[in-house]
Amino acid sequence: MNFNLRQLAFFLLICCCIPSFVLAEDGSQLWLRFPHIKQGISSNQIFVKGNSATINIAKKELINYWQGQAVELKTDTSLKSLKDGFKITSDPKKITISSSTEIGLLYGVYHILRLQETKADTQNLNITEKPSYDVRILNHWDNLDRTVERGYAGYSLWKWDELPNVISPRYEAYARANASIGINSVVLNNVNASPNILKKDYLEKVKVLADIFRPYGIKVYLSVNFSSPKVLGNLENSDPLNKSVKVWWKDKTSEIYKLIPDFGGFLVKANSEGQPGPQDYGRTHADGANMMADVLKPFGGIVMWRAFVYNPTPEDRAKQAYNEFVPLDGKFRDNVIIQIKNGPVDFQPREAFSPLFGAMKKTSKMVEFQITQEYLGFSNHLVFLAPLFKETLDSDTYAFGKGSSIAKITDGTLKTTQLSAIAAVANIGEDNNWTGHHFAQANWYAFGRLAWNNDLTSDHIADEWLKQTFTTETNFVNPIKNMMLTSRETAVDYMMPLGLHHIFANEHHYGPEPWGDYPGARPDWTPVYYHKADANGLGFDRTMSGSNAVSQYNSPLKEIYNNINTTPENLLLWFHHVPWDYQMKNNKSMWDNLAYKYDKGVKGVRTYQKIWDQVESYVDKERFFAVQSKLKIQAKDAFWWKDACLLYFQGFSKMPIPYDIERPIHELEDLKKIKLNMKHHN
Structure with missing residues (x-):
């Protein structure tokens, strides 16, 4: 076929206009x-x-x-x-x-x-x-320099340096994806917030995004730095009871609503991990939250005040949020919602649920999940999080008697609130496939679907997502759905079974480091603080004779967790320091059970590799090989976790690794030398 230049130009134009779904599947x-x-x-x-x-x-x-x-x-x-x-x-x-x-x-x-x-x-x-929650919100931990804290899918979607003049087509694509699963709110910036987001030039950039999102039913919120009045307004301080501070926030709020009439409100991380807050001035969380709530109230805005607070103290870190917030129950304005992480420590592969959900009966509360896999292998590991989300939402707090699930407490079923809300930390970046791993898209999807309907099952959500994202072919859907539904438990098995938690490598949280005891570091930033391995046993004693964290739960949970024989075995080492030879329900020792769990996790990932290879004919080559490559990494990492933890803990148990499981392939001293150069926002 002969083309002249005009025909060639027209042909190229047509090609460029063909929707990308007819091209190679890149997950976009x-x-x-x-x-x-x-x-x-x-x-x-x-x-x-x-x-x-x-x-x-x-x-x-x-x-x-x-x-x-x-x-x-x-x-x-x-x-x-x-x-x-x-x-x-x-x-x-x-x-x-x-x-x-x-x-x-x-x-x-x-x-x-x-x-x-x-x-x-x-x-x-x-x-x-009917949606389960009024506010269904993604929290982006995106910084103004476009790095993403705990982000594993490239740089931020928000191109602040180009806004408001240049508008990426991905902004609307993002809004469409969220609307399709019922997400109706977004916090654009990191909870470790820069005060600069409240400057006029940045607010004009935010306005552009709000205008794009509005037709899709999405409201914009901002994380704010509590010291903004002092930093931006040159005030003497940011004391919430200082009249000048109140006026500054009132004026700033009015400025925002003139630009964005449907602005949602503020998300605040205060007095945690070095962030400023009302306690800097001898004030309470309620003082700080209520001051902001009062300036937002005339506009219909809300304050989401995070309960993730902990400071250096000899007290059990898992108890600190409860200790700080329960005395303030009933003292918050009605447009304040306390945002509580699903567990009391920090987005672990498995945690006991946060006791705050069952304790603050007079205060509006919302769950904060983490979609981005900070503690679950980043964008390298296939871990479907719907079972984790459901485990939390279905947990019974007994706050108002039997049946007081976290879902019913937070969605308004048992506690009438002005607004009900649920949040999750996003895993979205500028990678072509948005999330760094093709299967990590399922976690964004799962959160949206559960925020819309918290009665949905993990099976139902996985089935929907697979059929829309890959194919409806039964020979593909059934085995891959089973892989997804078991993947969270498999990750727990090869990382931290039986209630072990926070034994990750320092700072980046990728890979095992149970030996971590860093000179001069805060104790609660070290793995040894959490596992407490010694010659007698393993695990954190949170019973009444230990840190007494069990007392923060309602009866009968406090009694169940206090007794080693009635504590669920998947939380055993969370609540108890357990002897190595303690006989568990299968009549094997705790040490043997630990070893078998690690081995089961490794075998699980190897099985996933086989399952994925068997469905090659149902998947486009680009996505098939991308997932196959990630599973290879996950398999290596699972064995790394198994060897590191078993060899290290064996030094305390002095017991043999059961002979019917695969032998270690690493030397402990070699594993201790591994130092990965990874940043929060790689």
């Missing part, structure tokens, strides 16, 4: 691939009044991807009790999506598209959906 389309659909229904098959930006997005999605009958989008004020939820009904001629809000109609559109892509029934629909 996430779960919104629609690989077999070239065109959806025509515009004259969509019945809707109005022509807003949100409605236009809903129509565009249907025109591009819906292949069923005609669709009517209908706002219905009688459905206000569903909030941004929706009703979907169908007859042979059309589907009707009804909601009291336009964003609810868009959510309904994404719902039927999900049904279509997972090959569910779209003919006999009678669906009512």
Whole structure:
């Protein structure tokens, strides 16, 4: 075929305009691939009044991807009790999506598209959906220099140096992905916040993002530095009871809302890990949070005040948030929500749930999860986090009697609040596949789906995600779903089984370092603080005769956890210092159980390698080899964890590693020499 220059230019233009889903699969389309659909229904098959930006997005999605009958989008004020939820009904001629809000109609559109892509029934629909939480929020730990603390998928999406003039197409793609799973809020910047985010030039950049996100139903929030009045306003201090400080925050808040009328509010990390806060001036967390809440109140804004606080103290670190916040129960304004990490230490592969959830009965509370895998192998390890999220949400705190799950306490079922909320630290960066590992996308998806409906099962979520992201072929979905559903427990097995926790390498938290006892370091920043291995046994004694952390839980949990014989074995070493020869329920010693768990974890990852290799024919080459390569790393890392921990702890137990499990392949002294040069924001 002969092309002249004009024809060649036209051909290249057409090629550039072809949607990327027909190209090699790089993961950039996430779960919104629609690989077999070239065109959806025509515009004259969509019945809707109005022509807003949100409605236009809903129509565009249907025109591009819906292949069923005609669709009517209908706002219905009688459905206000569903909030941004929706009703979907169908007859042979059309589907009707009804909601009291336009964003609810868009959510309904994404719902039927999900049904279509997972090959569910779209003919006999009678669906009512109401979100479990009002505020469903991603926390980005993104810095203004575009590094990402605990980020493993490249630099930040937010190109601050280019904003507000240059707008990346990924901003809208990001908003669309979130809206498709019901996420409606985003904190743009790191909780270790720079005061500069509140400068006028940065607020104008934030406004651009807020304008892009708004049609997708997403509100913008900011992490703020408590010392901002002193740093930016040149005030003498940032004391929350100082009238000048209050005026500064009031003026700054007014400035923000003039630019962004639907601004969500502030996220605050205060008096933790060196961050400034009200305690610097002899004030309480309530004093600081309430001052900010008062200036946000006229605009409908909220304060999310983090309960992740700990300072150098001889007290058990797991007790500190409870000790600081429980005395303040009932003293916070109604537009303050206390944001509590799922566990009392720090996003461990497994933790007991934070006792704060069952203790602060007069205060609004929200769960903070971590999607980014800071403690779970970064973007190298395949670990599906829905089971971890569900484990926390389904945990019974007994705060209001039996059945007081964390889900019911935080979603307003048992404790009526002005707003209910749930948060997770994002794993999103500028990598083509957004999250650094193709399967890490599933954790972003899982959080969104559980924030929308906390009754969903891990199985259901994995099934949805796989069918949309890869294929609906049963021979692919079933084995890979099983791999996903077991992957979190497998990671716990090869990292920290039986309730072990925080025995990671210093600072970057990648790889094992149970021998870590750093000269001059704070004790609670060292692994030996947490595992307390000695000749007698292993584990942190948090019983009434130990640190007494068990007393922070409601009955009957405090009694269950206090007794070594009734403590769940997957939390045994969290609550007890257990003798090496302690006989467990399978009649084997604690030491043998520890060894078998590590071995099981290694075998689990090796099994995943085999499973993945067997489904090669169902996956495009680019993603197949990318995941295969990551599994090789994970397998090596699992063996590294097994050898490091068993060889180190064997020095205390003086007991043989059971002879029917694979022998170590490393020398302990060689493992101790490993020093990885990794940063938080690689």
